[in-house]
Amino acid sequence: MNEVFFFEELLQSEDDAITIVDTEKKVIYWNNAAEQTYQITKEQIIDQSITDFFSHDDLMVMKVLRTMKPVKNAYHRPRKDKHVVVNTSPVFNQENTLIGVISIERDVTHIVKLNDNLESTSQELQELKQKMSPSSSGSPFAKLVGESQALHQMIRLASKTADTDATTLILGESGTGKEVCARAIHDASNRKNAPFIPVNCGAIPQALFESELFGYESGSFTGAEKGGKAGKIEMADGGTIFLDEVGELPLDMQVKLLRVLQENRIYRIGDSRGKQIDVRFIAATNQDLEKLMQENKFRSDLFYRLNVIQLTMPPLRDRKKDIELLAETFLKQFALKYQASVPKLPAETMEVLRQYQWPGNIREIRNLMERIIILHEGTTLTSQDVLGFLPVSFSTPPLARTESLPLEKENMEKTSIEQALEICNGNKSKAAKQLGISRVTLYQKIKKYNLSD
Incomplete structure (x- = not known):
C-alpha cells in the first residue's frame, strides 16, 4: 500500500490549494498550500464544516455539491482578499453515488492586485502627461526617434490614421515601438484628452480575460464586487484601447471582441442589455496572424475587422x-x-x-x-x-x-x-x-x- 504514501506526498507537494469535502460539508482533506493560502491549519479545519470558515455563498464546493457538475478554470473569490482560479469536481463511488467534492485552487491574488495597480498607475501617468504638456507644439510622433525612410513612411501613414476612428493593426517585431506608435496616434487624434488604455493580452491569465476586458455586474458570480466593475474596454469609452499581443487572445474572447467591434456595445458578465460605447481600437502583434488563421488559432472575421488600417514598425536592423x-x-x-x-x-x-x-x-x-x-x-x-x-x-x-x-x-x-x-x-x-x-x-x-x- 505504498501508493497511498506517494499519493499523500504528491498532494502535499502541490503548489495549489487542494480541499476535499464530503457530502456533509465536512473537510476531510486540506493540503499545505491550502494552509498557506487561507491561513487555516489542518488541525483547525479537518472534520469541521467548511461553512464554519467560509460564507456559504462564497464556496464553489457548495455549488458543485448542489449541482453535481464540475467547474473548470473559473475565476473565483472565496474571500474578499483572495482571488483564485478554481477547478472543482464532484466525486462519485462505484454505484455512481456522490460522496464528496475535490477543489483545486490557484491563488492569483498577487496578479490581480498588480494588474489593478498597473491600471491605476497608467491612468495617473496619462493624466499627469496631459497636465504637464497641454499645449505642446511638437508632434506626438516625435517620440518615434529616427530619420530613416522606413520610419518616416510609417509615421506618414500613422498621422493620416490619427485623423480617423478607423480600427488599426500595428505589426512588428518585439521592441520596435508598437505601443509608442499607438500612443502617438491617440495623442494626435481628437480623443487625446480621453483615456488611453493599454492591455497586454499575453499577460492576462485565461480565466480572467472576460472579467478584465468586459467587466462584470454585481452578483454575476461568487465573489463579484458590489456594484460590479468596468472592464478595460468600457474604461476606454470616449478614448482609445490598445490591445497588445492580440494574437494571444483565446478564441472565445475573440468572438466577444468581434461582437463589440460590430455593435459598438459592451456586455459585462451578467448583463444582457449591454451599454453603447465609443472606443477607438488599436491592436498590435509580433505574430503572423495569417498563419494563425490557417491553424484555426485566430478568427479571420476578427482579423479583417482589426485590419482596416495596417501599419508595420520597421525593425532596427533596417534602420x-x-x-x-x-x-x-x-x-x-x-x-x-x-x-x-x-x-x-x-x-x-x-x-x-x-x-x-x-x-x-x-x-x-x-x-x-x-x-x-x-x-x-x-x-x-x-x-x-x-x-x-x-x-x-x-x-x-x-x-x-x-x-x-x-x-x-x-x-x-x-x-x-x-x-x-x-x-x-x-x-x-x-x-x-x-x-x-x-x-x-x-x-x-x-x-x-x-x-x-
Whole structure:
C-alpha cells in the first residue's frame, strides 16, 4: 500500500490549494498550500464544516455539491482578499453515488492586485502627461526617434490614421515601438484628452480575460464586487484601447471582441442589455496572424475587422542610419537620470553598433545605453568597450561564407538566448529583460530553437 504514501506526498507537494469535502460539508482533506493560502491549519479545519470558515455563498464546493457538475478554470473569490482560479469536481463511488467534492485552487491574488495597480498607475501617468504638456507644439510622433525612410513612411501613414476612428493593426517585431506608435496616434487624434488604455493580452491569465476586458455586474458570480466593475474596454469609452499581443487572445474572447467591434456595445458578465460605447481600437502583434488563421488559432472575421488600417514598425536592423541618433538620445536620457556624463562615441564604436543585428530592436538599444551609463567608466566608449556590453556571440568569428544570411542571423540569435539563459540561471524573465525582448517572445524563440527549459 505504498501508493497511498506517494499519493499523500504528491498532494502535499502541490503548489495549489487542494480541499476535499464530503457530502456533509465536512473537510476531510486540506493540503499545505491550502494552509498557506487561507491561513487555516489542518488541525483547525479537518472534520469541521467548511461553512464554519467560509460564507456559504462564497464556496464553489457548495455549488458543485448542489449541482453535481464540475467547474473548470473559473475565476473565483472565496474571500474578499483572495482571488483564485478554481477547478472543482464532484466525486462519485462505484454505484455512481456522490460522496464528496475535490477543489483545486490557484491563488492569483498577487496578479490581480498588480494588474489593478498597473491600471491605476497608467491612468495617473496619462493624466499627469496631459497636465504637464497641454499645449505642446511638437508632434506626438516625435517620440518615434529616427530619420530613416522606413520610419518616416510609417509615421506618414500613422498621422493620416490619427485623423480617423478607423480600427488599426500595428505589426512588428518585439521592441520596435508598437505601443509608442499607438500612443502617438491617440495623442494626435481628437480623443487625446480621453483615456488611453493599454492591455497586454499575453499577460492576462485565461480565466480572467472576460472579467478584465468586459467587466462584470454585481452578483454575476461568487465573489463579484458590489456594484460590479468596468472592464478595460468600457474604461476606454470616449478614448482609445490598445490591445497588445492580440494574437494571444483565446478564441472565445475573440468572438466577444468581434461582437463589440460590430455593435459598438459592451456586455459585462451578467448583463444582457449591454451599454453603447465609443472606443477607438488599436491592436498590435509580433505574430503572423495569417498563419494563425490557417491553424484555426485566430478568427479571420476578427482579423479583417482589426485590419482596416495596417501599419508595420520597421525593425532596427533596417534602420541603420537611425542607430547613432538613438544611441545618443538614450545616452543623454539616462545620463540625466543617473546624473552621469555622456561618453563620446568614436566612429569605430558606431560601426560596431551598426553591424550588430539588434534582435530586441529599440528596447534592446535603450537597455544597452542604460547599462553603459550605469557601468561604463571613462569619457570615451571604445569599440572594445561596447563589445563587452553586447552578447558574447557577436564578438565571435563570423560563420563560414556558405551560411546564408538568415541562417547566420538565426544561429547568432540562438546563441544569444542560450547565453542569456545560462547567465540568468534559467530565469526567463531576467533573460528576456537582458535580451531586450518580451517574455512571450522569449518563450516563442525557445520553442523555435528547441532549447531546453
